[in-house]
Amino acid sequence: MSHASSYPTASSAETSAQGEAETPLLELVRVTRRFGGLPAVEDLSFGVRRGEVLGMIGPNGAGKSTVISLIGGALAPSEGTVHFQGQDITRLSPHKRARLGIARTFQVTQPFAQLDIRDNVIVGALFSGHTRNRREASEQADAVLARVGLIGKAHLKGDELTVADRKRLEMARALAMRPQLLLLDEVMAGLTPREVGEAVRIIREINQSGVTVLVVEHVMRAITGVSDRILVLHHGRKIAEDAPDAVLSDPRVVEAYLGERYARERAAQQARLAQQVGGAPLPAEQVSAPDEADEPGEGHES
Amino acid sequence: MARQARQTPDRETAADTDRADIPAPRESRSWLWSLGIGIAILAIIGLVPLTGDQSTLSLWTFILMYCVLAQSWNFIGGFAGRAAFGNVAFFGIGAYTVSLLLLQNKPFWLGLALAPIIAGAFAFLLGLPVLRLKGHYFAIATLGVAAALGEIVQAENVGAPAGEISLTPPDLNFQISNALFFYGFLVVSLLTLLGTAWLTRTRFGYALVAIRENEQAAESLGIATYWYKVGAFVLSAIPTAIAGGLFAYWQLSFDPVGEGGAFDVTISVAMILMTFLGGAGTIIGPLLGAIIIEYLDQSTSIAFTSIHGPLLGALIILVTIFLPQGLVRLVQELLRSPAGVKQSYPMRIKQGVQRVTRFILSNGV
Amino acid sequence: MAQYVVNWILLGCFYAAIGVGFSLIWGIMNIVNLAQGSLIIIGGYAAYFSYTLLHINPFLCILVSMVVGFIVGYIIQYLIINRVIRAPILVTFMLTFGLDLLLSNVMQAIFTGGYRSINTTYSSAAVNLLGAHIPLLNVAVAVIAVGLTALLSLFLSRTRLGNAILAVGMDREAAQLMGIGVANTYALTFGIGSALAGAAGAMLAMTLQFSPIFTGQYTLFAFVIVALGGLGTPWAALAGGMLFALAEVFGPLFPGFGHGPEIGYGLEIAIAFVVLVLVLIVRPNGVLGRPFYS
Numbered sequence: 023m024s025h026a027s028s029y030p031t032a033s034s035a036e037t038s039a040q041g042e043a044e045t046p047l048l049e050l051v052r053v054t055r056r057f058g059g060l061p062a063v064e065d066l067s068f069g070v071r072r073g074e075v076l077g078m079i080g081p082n083g084a085g086k087s088t089v090i091s092l093i094g095g096a097l098a099p100s101e102g103t104v105h106f107q108g109q110d111i112t113r114l115s116p117h118k119r120a121r122l123g124i125a126r127t128f129q130v131t132q133p134f135a136q137l138d139i140r141d142n143v144i145v146g147a148l149f150s151g152h153t154r155n156r157r158e159a160s161e162q163a164d165a166v167l168a169r170v171g172l173i174g175k176a177h178l179k180g181d182e183l184t185v186a187d188r189k190r191l192e193m194a195r196a197l198a199m200r201p202q203l204l205l206l207d208e209v210m211a212g213l214t215p216r217e218v219g220e221a222v223r224i225i226r227e228i229n230q231s232g233v234t235v236l237v238v239e240h241v242m243r244a245i246t247g248v249s250d251r252i253l254v255l256h257h258g259r260k261i262a263e264d265a266p267d268a269v270l271s272d273p274r275v276v277e278a279y280l281g282e283r284y285a286r287e288r289a290a291q292q293a294r295l296a297q298q299v300g301g302a303p304l305p306a307e308q309v310s311a312p313d314e315a316d317e318p319g320e321g322h323e324s
Numbered sequence: 325m326a327r328q329a330r331q332t333p334d335r336e337t338a339a340d341t342d343r344a345d346i347p348a349p350r351e352s353r354s355w356l357w358s359l360g361i362g363i364a365i366l367a368i369i370g371l372v373p374l375t376g377d378q379s380t381l382s383l384w385t386f387i388l389m390y391c392v393l394a395q396s397w398n399f400i401g402g403f404a405g406r407a408a409f410g411n412v413a414f415f416g417i418g419a420y421t422v423s424l425l426l427l428q429n430k431p432f433w434l435g436l437a438l439a440p441i442i443a444g445a446f447a448f449l450l451g452l453p454v455l456r457l458k459g460h461y462f463a464i465a466t467l468g469v470a471a472a473l474g475e476i477v478q479a480e481n482v483g484a485p486a487g488e489i490s491l492t493p494p495d496l497n498f499q500i501s502n503a504l505f506f507y508g509f510l511v512v513s514l515l516t517l518l519g520t521a522w523l524t525r526t527r528f529g530y531a532l533v534a535i536r537e538n539e540q541a542a543e544s545l546g547i548a549t550y551w552y553k554v555g556a557f558v559l560s561a562i563p564t565a566i567a568g569g570l571f572a573y574w575q576l577s578f579d580p581v582g583e584g585g586a587f588d589v590t591i592s593v594a595m596i597l598m599t600f601l602g603g604a605g606t607i608i609g610p611l612l613g614a615i616i617i618e619y620l621d622q623s624t625s626i627a628f629t630s631i632h633g634p635l636l637g638a639l640i641i642l643v644t645i646f647l648p649q650g651l652v653r654l655v656q657e658l659l660r661s662p663a664g665v666k667q668s669y670p671m672r673i674k675q676g677v678q679r680v681t682r683f684i685l686s687n688g689v
Numbered sequence: 690m691a692q693y694v695v696n697w698i699l700l701g702c703f704y705a706a707i708g709v710g711f712s713l714i715w716g717i718m719n720i721v722n723l724a725q726g727s728l729i730i731i732g733g734y735a736a737y738f739s740y741t742l743l744h745i746n747p748f749l750c751i752l753v754s755m756v757v758g759f760i761v762g763y764i765i766q767y768l769i770i771n772r773v774i775r776a777p778i779l780v781t782f783m784l785t786f787g788l789d790l791l792l793s794n795v796m797q798a799i800f801t802g803g804y805r806s807i808n809t810t811y812s813s814a815a816v817n818l819l820g821a822h823i824p825l826l827n828v829a830v831a832v833i834a835v836g837l838t839a840l841l842s843l844f845l846s847r848t849r850l851g852n853a854i855l856a857v858g859m860d861r862e863a864a865q866l867m868g869i870g871v872a873n874t875y876a877l878t879f880g881i882g883s884a885l886a887g888a889a890g891a892m893l894a895m896t897l898q899f900s901p902i903f904t905g906q907y908t909l910f911a912f913v914i915v916a917l918g919g920l921g922t923p924w925a926a927l928a929g930g931m932l933f934a935l936a937e938v939f940g941p942l943f944p945g946f947g948h949g950p951e952i953g954y955g956l957e958i959a960i961a962f963v964v965l966v967l968v969l970i971v972r973p974n975g976v977l978g979r980p981f982y983s
Binding site: 094095096115116117120121125126128132133134135136137141144145146148149150151154156180195199 | 525526527530531533534537538540541542543544545546547548549
Binding site: 401407453454456459460461463464465468469472589593634636637640641643645687688689 | 715721769771772776778779781782783871905916962969
């Protein structure tokens with residue numbers, strides 16, 4: 023069966039096993055990771071449910087990228103365990119986790135610079151365990167490239183792309199692996215609002231086709247638009263894990279992420295709106311955030 | 325509706341980028357070109373024995389020997405991108421395997437068959453610990469092993485006092501014998517060439533290149549990087565050892581260390597330089613580099629397997645500064661036209677020169 | 690036994706001198722300077738000719754060698770190595786190898802491969818203590834070597850220039866943003882490393898002998914010393930030097946070992962390499978080391 027749809031889907035065998043619907047696809051249990059004496063991630067426990075989009079946010083230095091590396095296998099936890107599909111993968115190397123169905127992107131993009139984009143994605147398709155045939159991988163690569171909108175540039179070399187395209191390439195390469203769990207590490211950093219909208223659309227499509235997604239982001243607006251639930255990190259600890267509205271209204275989150283001043287302003291703004299509308303405060307999305315420029319800068323040390 | 329492979333797409337517009345029905349750009353056929361050129365070069369070289377001139381034959385036999393060495397190194401250094409500085413160890417192992425068997429009156433072909441096996445096993449066992457080392461350390465470790473092997477062979481009087489081997493010539497007419505060795509090297513070079521071209525089409529080749537470009541990313545995509553590196557290392561040992569075996573019976577007399585020795589570190593460096601000059605990771609790069617450098621060396625000195633110290637030194641400096649990507653890639657850059665736009669050749673070359681200059685400058689401080 | 694200990698200490702300090710320049714260049718610029726051996730020998734010749742032609746006091750010759758070494762090193766870095774400093778490390782590796790090949794062969798062509806040394810009336814002056822024969826010249830050299838190590842350490846940590854060098858080593862981009870001229874700083878670093886090599890060469894000329902044929906030998910020694918001791922601080926070179934000297938001096942007590950601290954004989958080199966490889970595998974950062982200078 024060659025590609026019936028133009029999009030790779032998670033293997034159908036998994037989605038029919040409803041008996042496992044309750045076990046989270048991914049679970050971190052009391053994970054701590056220290057560098058030197060400093061904990062980047064501390065006593066973190068959470069689960070990602072199969073089929074959901076879990077957003078992870080937090081100020082710079084909160085430990086977001088460390089979490090991705092801990093899940094992907096580039097880092098091993100100092101304490102705690104990581105479980106995937108009910109299996110303890112704490113000791114598994116990155117490539118074995120990739121074979122199990124975990125795909126990740128890198129915050130600082132890591133293209134294969136001298137290879138053209140097509141080959142970049144072909145590599146993604148060839149080693150995750152579902153095909154070893156070059157021709158098939160090539161076809162799958164084309165399909166994925168078309169999905170993320172890079173097919174017209176397939177012959178460009180990895181290091182000839184714009185930032186936005188590099189992010190798309192990262193995603194395409196990860197998608198070619200036909201993962202069960204996709205870890206997106208700040209794929210929207212550095213994108214224009216239009217590009218962010220594109221990225222959100224692509225992520226939604228990916229999720230609808232059956233891939234569970236964990237999105238680490240810094241851009242508030244984008245993540246609320248795409249996540250089923252949001253997890254908030256601060257100084258390596260979880261300070262909230264809930265639906266987007268609840269999280270955004272959580273005063274601890276607002277204060278930690280956006281600062282006291284914003285917290286006060288927002289409270290005042292909500293009160294005003296409540297008076298105007300004469301009812302309950304509006305859902306978080308409709309309350310405007312201060313100018314994007316006031317947000318903490320796009321850093322690279324989650 | 326698939327377009328013919330040779331058509332180049334029209335200048336792309338923003339709208340085009342997102343359309344899913346744009347046919348994929350044509351598969352690159354450059355590997356076939358490279359392979360064809362490589363075979364042609366070897367075929368032409370193959371005519372040398374017809375001249376009947378023994379010194380020319382000797383010259384080109386050396387050139388072919390280095391072709392094999394450079395092409396083999398290309399597997400670990402060019403494709404996998406690891407700085408293996410001690411591949412001469414496999415050369416020496418091949419030379420001494422064949423020699424020891426010959427000294428015990430065992431047939432030559434047996435030694436020649438055993439050499440790659442022993443060298444391959446050695447590469448595997450050595451690779452296991454050493455390929456865990458990073459960059460410089462891996463380079464020095466392999467260098468050290470090669471040098472140490474030479475010293476050990478000398479100190480332990482392997483095969484002869486101080487390891488200075490002296491073999492009895494084969495029972496053949498001198499000229500026929502020389503021609504046979506020439507063709508021996510030629511065949512090995514051809515096979516290695518074919519192997520290299522084949523590698524670029526396989527999954528294994530993709531893994532190596534991915535590891536070279538970005539090992540961390542490669543691992544995250546499911547590539548067991550460690551084992552592929554070991555595989556490339558073993559692969560690089562095999563033709564090298566065969567070359568060593570041929571060398572032993574051809575020269576009949578050699579030392580373990582010193583200039584032109586079976587474990588001479590300069591040979592290791594030479595094969596690296598040749599591959600770099602021609603283009604590491606390309607199909608015919610090592611071939612070209614070996615021909616150019618060995619020809620230059622032979623015609624400027626009377627030494628045999630050694631390469632003039634200062635000449636080699638100066639060449640290394642020049643190549644690393646001005647030609648780190650090698651000749652083949654230089655030519656590719658000069659002839660390349662940007663995506664989707666057909667350009668005239670003078671234009672391409674002009675822009676290619678700009679690109680290359682920028683690249684060279686970007687390597688500097 | 691006392692003799693062995695004396696030999697060990699004296700040799701270890703001398704080896705520190707060989708390793709410390711190499712360590713600086715590697716630690717700050719991540720360059721494994723395969724031309725270090727050539728730079729040492731250049732220092733040797735500078736001292737030799739200063740002594741034989743200009744009749745300068747041998748101890749001052751060390752200074753001459755350092756100056757010559759600095760100039761040569763600065764130029765090499767500024768003009769040549771700086772051209773490839775942002776390329777992958779294999780490229781710089783090859784470049785310094787080519788440099789060593791070139792320098793070594795040019796010296797052989799000019800000066801021939803014969804051994805040279807500085808012989809003075811007090812070259813064999815010695816003291817006998819606790820049954821050990823202690824050559825005074827070697828003691829002086831050892832003291833100077835340790836002194837140079839201390840000077841370098843102070844220079845790096847206490848002076849503005851030294852701090853600039855450390856800054857560039859830790860984070861090139863940040864240093865550039867702070868206005869530190871990276872090209873010059875690199876050249877300065879290499880110059881200092883080269884000056885130290887020059888000093889080692891002069892000391893070599895005074896206590897032993899040297900020849901341009903063995904540049905590779907000394908580069909190898911420097912590498913082993915630094916690999917053993919680690920990067921991170923000049924004192925690591927001393928640690929590495931002591932460890933290496935330990936193997937060399939006490940090694941011959943074990944059967945099958947080669948000769949003493951001579952050059953290029955026996956299984957010494959092989960064992961050095963094997964030890965090196967083992968150390969690299971077991972403790973890649975060396976005994977005292979951290980991955981970078983700090």
